[in-house]
Amino acid sequence: MDKNARIFVAGHRGLVGSAIVRRLQAEGYDNLLLRTSNELDLRDQAAVVSFFEQERPEYVFLAAAKVGGIVANNSYPADFIYDNLMIEANVIHSAWRSGVTKLLFLGSTCIYPKLAPQPIREEYLLTGPLEPTNEPYAVAKIAGITMCRSYNRQFGTRFISAMPTNLYGPGDNFDLQNSHVLPALIRKFHEAKIAAAPTVTIWGTGSPYREFVHVDDVADASLFLMRNHEGNDIVNIGSGEEITIRDLALLVKKAIGFEGELVFDTSKPDGTPRKLSDVSRLHSLGWRHRIGLEEGVRATYGWYMDNNMSR
Structure with missing residues (x-):
């Protein structure tokens, strides 16, 4: 172009x-x-x-x-x-x-x-x-x-x-009612940290894998x-890499600095056990993702802090 x-x-x-x-x-x-x-x-x-x-x-x-x-x-x-x-x-x-x-x-x-x-x-x-x-x-x-x-x-x-x-990433929807799992976790852990809450509740067992x-x-x-x-x-x-919801929650907890414990509400649904995209076609064209999940979550939390009222 x-x-x-x-x-x-x-x-x-x-x-x-x-x-x-x-x-x-x-x-x-x-x-x-x-x-x-x-x-x-x-x-x-x-x-x-x-x-x-x-x-x-x-x-x-x-x-x-x-x-x-x-x-x-x-x-x-x-x-x-x-x-x-x-x-x-x-x-x-x-x-x-x-x-x-x-x-x-x-x-x-x-x-x-x-x-x-x-x-x-x-x-x-x-x-x-x-x-x-x-x-x-x-x-x-x-x-x-x-x-x-x-x-x-x-x-x-x-x-x-x-x-x-x-x-x-930056510009994501952090509304707890209709956001996706990762931005919802960022907001949940942030608000728990501010409130000095002892626990954060995660829906399901934490066992499903997501990319x-x-x-x-x-x-x-x-x-x-x-x-x-x-x-x-x-x-x-996609990244072609997957992580359990439990490990994702632990990663977000660490990035935000929440000191409490995780509680899994197993009465809530887990959803699909696994949902991983095959990215071999994109790799064969010569492109791979560059931003690791931990680095990306930290940067997204920084954006959330800069662009939302709750601190």
């Missing part, structure tokens, strides 16, 4: 989009097209068509999406499928119509079957039933992948798709794929 290329980062204020903007700016790309959702509602077809006709972006990072945890997905399934279908349909279609050079569509590893073999390879897509709690979101993301492939086949576009695993990748690594991989990957093959973005 030329340093002066017109680059549209859709969803630039979200966790992934903001990291992509940081990465592009660090690399010297300064002709970025950025619009808030108030300035450009990506669910509005006419507005998206008008934006692409006027601005003529050459490259598109499609990181805009309606996202949330289990509670949000269970409570608003219609919102999750409608908003995500509209966003990707409008952006991908307008990208083709306006002659975009290349587009990267970002999804999630939740697109894979609930009981997919581990580690999860890209070819396991559509080989079994999805996890019911986030099926509307996953179906929308699968539709986005299929759109990219279909436009490539029919129109010769260069639209690629990548599926990040569990993300964390995490820092959002700055995902942004770096996204730029790498935009430069180096072509074709219809989706690519997992």
